[in-house]
Amino acid sequence: MTVTHTATRLRRAGSSGPAVGTAAVLACLVLWELAARGPLETAPFPTVGALVTSLLGLLASTSFWSSLGQTLTTALVGLALATGGGILLGMLLGSVEFAYRSTRLIIEILKPIPPIVIMPLVLLLLGPSTEMGVVLVFYGCLWPILIQTIAGVRDADPVLVDTARSFGFGTVQRAVRIVLPGAAAFIVTGVRIAGSAAFVIAVVSELVGGAPGIGRALFVAQGAGLYADMYALVVVMGTVGLFFHNGLRALERRALHWHPSVRGEVAP
Incomplete structure (x- = not known):
């Protein structure tokens, strides 16, 4: 063929x-x-008709949009902080062999712990607040970005690094011009994986921890017996999660349009 x-x-x-x-x-x-x-x-x-009626009622409510905005803010702020922290820390640990070996065990111990496990501690410190949700999103999103960044940095071509060093490039210049572009595909993949979890963690922090947002609105609807509204909120969450994922995929294709892994997705 x-x-x-x-x-x-x-x-x-x-x-x-x-x-x-x-x-x-x-x-x-x-x-x-x-x-x-x-x-x-x-x-x-509820029937589909009752579900659609509740969904239209939610879309016409200002409190719904406020709750949705709070959830998206929690997810995006936590993801942004995890991205910045994961890239900086990953560049350091991936570049310095002693730092990598010293922290490898700690990372392996902490990364399997889900955010919901540390929720009681964060809830005790910050209360049912947006800050609590941001901390949980940050914790849950940090590990895939950090691990992918370390892998990308350690995968850098040593010939290119040595060539840059022979031309007088300093440590920062080599990191910015050689190592970081080479690790970009790893980093963006980590961000996409973390981004898919960011919205879910934000909703869970509101549903279980009581932070303001659409998750708490779901909990209130369930407690009040408003089952049509509850299912409508679930549909909204699924739809927003889909747009969140597709948005990150589009960002990945745009940021890595030059990379062979992305160019290969578009047939000639």
Whole structure:
């Protein structure tokens, strides 16, 4: 099969993607309606009509948009802090062998600990606040960015580094001009992985920890028995999470448009 035929098939598959996705969503809505009017009729499970009504009511509410804005702020601020801290610390640990070996065990111990485990401690220190959510997002997002940055720095071509050193480049110049561009693909991958978790961690910090945001609105709706609103909020969370992920993917393609791994996604 020629490259042209392969590219044509890829373009056709990509063009049919939205139609297939729309059909899948419609099928899920039909199954939802059948379940709500059938085996789950006596359960707190709203029909599609009630779900849409609640969703429209939420979209017309200023408190909903305020809660959503607080959740997005928590996720983005925590992710930004984790990105900056992870890159700086990863550059240091990846460049200095002694620092890497000294902290490797600590990183291996801390990275498997989920943010929800340290939530009681952070909640005790900061209370149910936005700052608490930011700290949890920062903690959860730091590790993939840090680990990917270290891997990218240690993967730097030693020939290029030695050549730059022979031309009189200082440590900072070598890091900025040689090591960082070479590690960019690793770093962006880490940011994308962390970004997918940032919104989830922010919602969990609000749902469990009581921080202000859409997660707490979900908890209040559940406690008040507003099940249609509760499911509508779940739909909103899923939709926002999808846009969050796609936005990070677009940012990755834009930031690494020159990298072979990204250029390979676009068929010639």
